[in-house]
Amino acid sequence: MSVEFPDLSGAYTCSDDDAEALRMAKDCLALNITGMKEDGDTIPRPSDVKNVVVGENQSVVMVEL
Structure with a gap:
């Protein structure tokens, strides 16, 4: 599973589960x-x-700090 933050250039991570x-x-x-x-x-x-474009098998999840 890959994670990206579209508003932050280069902010990516990944994992095996949710x-x-x-x-x-x-x-x-x-x-x-x-x-x-x-x-x-x-x-x-x-x-x-509403403005975040997602592809097939993608979803938007809010991340709170």
């Missing part, structure tokens, strides 16, 4: 946001879920 994917997604998001803050980068606002 529970681990969510845990890995939270870690990935936290590390990316922390790194962006430390570098003084602008943190983008999350896309509206």
